[in-house]
Amino acid sequence: MKIREEAHRMKLISPKLAASTNEERNKALKAVAGELVQHKEEIFEANHKDLDNAKENGISDAVYKRLKFDEGKLNTVIEGIHQLVGLADPVGKVLLSRELDEGLVLKRISCPIGVIGVIFEARPDALVQISTLCIKSGNCAILKGGKETANTNKVLFNIIYKAVVDAGLPEGCLLQAEQHNEIDELLQCEKDVDLLIPRGSNAFVQYIMNNTKIPVMGHADGVCHVYVDKDADIEKAIPIIIDAKTQYTAACNAAETLLVHRDIADKFLPKAAAALANAGVKLRGTKEVTDIINAEEMTEEEFHKEYLELVMSVKLVSDVNEAVEHINKFGSHHTDSIITEDTKTADYFMQMVDSAGVYHNCSTRFADGFRYGFGAEVGISTSKIHARGPVGLEGLMTYKYKLYGTGQIVDDYATGKKNFHFKEL
């Protein structure tokens, strides 16, 4: 019952952290940066233990790279913290100020969400990023990282927590969950945890979404499309497809499906196929596609697939409308791009595709908080509730209504003795 009790305690502490000033939170962030540098040998030593264990368990090179926390990664997270310090205070913004009647003023003020549970992959830099994002936004956080980096996480968390509390932020504002079974306990804290942010594999995120009543921000799938219209500029289309598919195949915003207008298939597909083959991409497609290029035949239902590797589905469509219908049916409402020189067709596509990001003549890989200029990214949401698409600091904020009166009662307005006059201030 540890996590449940801690979450309850944190919920009651959260208004105190929410009341801290930007100055206090920035001071804590600077202290974190300083202490991380101060204790870097300790961190690297813990990380070596994790890396040794990982080697013994025979993990892949890609995972090894993610686990590793060295001087370079330390510098990157320190730079990130200094960027956060420089960002405007997201807390206490006046979003609305309205006089309802004489002496009765309504204000909508931005404030932290409260208690956020973050369950993230085995990447030590993620722990630093996430905890500092929560501090900057005035949110308490329960952090659970991957077990493969348990030693590094423990050292990092202790340094961060001590720095934050020594700098004057409330005790208990951050908590690390270390046991895997604590995740299930965390999922049941719907009374005290306001938001969950899971990061990791699709199956893992889906598991979280299916097993909690706490609102979840994130995405399970990223089935993104590139649609090459009959009026596409092929010189633009091919590099965009290569980038969208291969620049980082494991990313959620990598393209999985290529849709091609039937009118240009004979001309375009062989060129695209050659470029994709050259980039190491294996193609799969409908019968119609395999009649034109060398590709493995696939069924309609398989268009739901997110490969996350050098494989791409290909389909021909009769027009932009069929492309839109395919995307809305088989996609995951993440990010989809049209390649065309006809702006009317592009506008139609961008209006009708029901996704967080709808792009014209550029790669789906741009769907990212840093590339959107948000400074720091919490994650990417495919939900239509709260934040959608790449989410920056503002995704960690809510607001409250403050109503300043001078003795007003509703009965006077219900009986017509008084009237609202709604004046924006």
Added chain:
Amino acid sequence: MKIREEAHRMKLISPKLAASTNEERNKALKAVAGELVQHKEEIFEANHKDLDNAKENGISDAVYKRLKFDEGKLNTVIEGIHQLVGLADPVGKVLLSRELDEGLVLKRISCPIGVIGVIFEARPDALVQISTLCIKSGNCAILKGGKETANTNKVLFNIIYKAVVDAGLPEGCLLQAEQHNEIDELLQCEKDVDLLIPRGSNAFVQYIMNNTKIPVMGHADGVCHVYVDKDADIEKAIPIIIDAKTQYTAACNAAETLLVHRDIADKFLPKAAAALANAGVKLRGTKEVTDIINAEEMTEEEFHKEYLELVMSVKLVSDVNEAVEHINKFGSHHTDSIITEDTKTADYFMQMVDSAGVYHNCSTRFADGFRYGFGAEVGISTSKIHARGPVGLEGLMTYKYKLYGTGQIVDDYATGKKNFHFKEL
């Protein structure tokens, strides 16, 4: 399986409704208003059937009043529709416009959420209000009303749906669920329904929240507090308490608990108790309270209780801090008010109480979309995700990111060949 198939169809139709213009949606709303007046006798006749059935089942006067749909209620909903027509278009607002690099422009554009499921109490006017709010905001809706008004709902829905489709909005943009067992089917449509708005009893809303993966907007409890500080003006405090408790006891924003500063208890409590008794309110309190006034003794745990009738819990506290702690622990994060002449104490209370509405010297009953000047109310949310507090049309909106490129790929930025310059437009 009817609802599930219909919801899936609606999901694919929703981008068409989202693409309609404000003019088209307003035209449909005006047609609805016209047709409702045109067919009023038909509506009243159906309503008589419902009222006759209700009488046979021996329902209370209060419920009878809610079921009734007469000339007065018709006029009110017609007026509401005309107000909606007059509101600014919530769709297509440019919320952000930023040049990421030369020829690469990002826009954040407001758009409808998509498919909304609304399950509401037996009030025919609610069906009209909710369906027209969805039309104005460009959202498809699945509507399920209370079975006690089944006849009225059927006639109203058919009139509204025909008017909307005849006016040119997409077929299938509204759907009425008529069977109670269809609710459970609706709760399972997480792939196609983007948001659920349940209205009704606490137990019912809680049931919905516990049995679906679809995001739910609303609130289960409304345990609202009035805290009378040692520096309160008693002339203000008493009418506010009476209004907050009695002006409409069944409302979620009615006060359930009175907290009083110990320093003024001896002076204030007898006066308050007399006024509340005069208004028919039965008091319950801790031992300390029953020592001062005539009240039923209660236990600490009972402070979680939402009475929704003429009963009020009373407790003494040592200071504003104890009041805040009590509210954050026992309240439902809805709306809480402090009565004091000390603005510093008020500011502290409004900062630290973790509720959607924090009030100073006025009644909790002001927590309402109309009273906040939002024009039309969807409901009141105690969640911190998406909309919080009274929710107007904007609670039915999300946004999408449109990225306009000219052939850009991410690899050029990852390798440093190009750089973002982030210019607000």
